Amino acid sequence: MSALTSSIITVLALTSSASAHGFVRGITAGGRYYQGADPSFQYQPESQRPAVAGWSAQNVDNGFPDPVYNAPDMICHKSATPGQAFVEVAAGSPLTLHWNTWPDTHKGPVIDYLANARGAFSSINKASLQFVKIAEAGLSGGTWAADRLIASNNSWTTTIPSSIAAGDYVLRHEIIALHSASSPGGAQNYPQCINLRITGGGSNSLPSGTLGTALYTGNEPGIVFNLYNNPTSYPIPGPALMAGGSSGGGSASGGATTTTARATATATGATTTKVTTLLTATTRATTLVTSTRTSSPATSPTSGGGSGNAAALYGQCGGSGWSGPTSCQSGTCKVQNPYYSQCVPN
Numbered sequence: 001m002s003a004l005t006s007s008i009i010t011v012l013a014l015t016s017s018a019s020a021h022g023f024v025r026g027i028t029a030g031g032r033y034y035q036g037a038d039p040s041f042q043y044q045p046e047s048q049r050p051a052v053a054g055w056s057a058q059n060v061d062n063g064f065p066d067p068v069y070n071a072p073d074m075i076c077h078k079s080a081t082p083g084q085a086f087v088e089v090a091a092g093s094p095l096t097l098h099w100n101t102w103p104d105t106h107k108g109p110v111i112d113y114l115a116n117a118r119g120a121f122s123s124i125n126k127a128s129l130q131f132v133k134i135a136e137a138g139l140s141g142g143t144w145a146a147d148r149l150i151a152s153n154n155s156w157t158t159t160i161p162s163s164i165a166a167g168d169y170v171l172r173h174e175i176i177a178l179h180s181a182s183s184p185g186g187a188q189n190y191p192q193c194i195n196l197r198i199t200g201g202g203s204n205s206l207p208s209g210t211l212g213t214a215l216y217t218g219n220e221p222g223i224v225f226n227l228y229n230n231p232t233s234y235p236i237p238g239p240a241l242m243a244g245g246s247s248g249g250g251s252a253s254g255g256a257t258t259t260t261a262r263a264t265a266t267a268t269g270a271t272t273t274k275v276t277t278l279l280t281a282t283t284r285a286t287t288l289v290t291s292t293r294t295s296s297p298a299t300s301p302t303s304g305g306g307s308g309n310a311a312a313l314y315g316q317c318g319g320s321g322w323s324g325p326t327s328c329q330s331g332t333c334k335v336q337n338p339y340y341s342q343c344v345p346n
């Protein structure tokens, strides 16, 4: 073909590969579902935006911050500001992050970092957060972590190390897409920050770590990487995994099984039974992480589970494309914007 035609095709290919990625639409921990920061919240007046644990950012395009690794946008995504709520999770227990979607072209690692919040969530200075890597997964048995995430209904489960001290923290959950990473500046980082209130635990309050602007240089072999020559190994970038962190984890079924075991404490052997066999008998939370490949909002669980098909307080109850519950276990379903209705207190 002509040079012109081929360059047009190249532009189109680049455009489409950069058009459909995702964000964390919800978090499950301790048997509860928490709403994430939906980028479409920014279309509503500030006073009416739902208070959520996820940090909001300028990612309505589902995109990624510029690959400038020492820039503040690399900390928690573009122009990110702290969430106003938090997810409560016990040290040593799993937490599942539900992405709205993830394209199978965007292969790469999934990494989780934790930083001590050093005060109230509302007054966090993101530039001073010091992150410690608590979990990492790259290429394992020929399968990319991002593909395992897709296969788990676009969800990823990480475990809070049991040594972490009770307190307030920020989780930096990240997928790095490597489809254009064969040269510097081509990797796409998708950091998503979530406020966590950790309970129980040990004595490690993560007094120090790595600034979000110093996690990567942009030139290390895990950021510059050729995806297309059948690699058998992949060097996960970033600071070292903490002692007691999890490597290669991210099984959504692991988290679901634990959640199920907790939700159905009387069901003996729940933790050893296959999740698929639990599907018929247990909670909506289990259904979410084990059901269809595409992350349909219809499978969204609700806080506390149970209670039939009604959404929990602060859960989603409507919006464009929404096929989940449209009634509320408590409160009233309020239209927040064309994309999101939420159960709010009466």
Ligand SMILES: [Cu+2]
Binding pocket: 017, 018, 019, 020, 021, 106, 177, 188
């Ligand atoms: Cu993309």
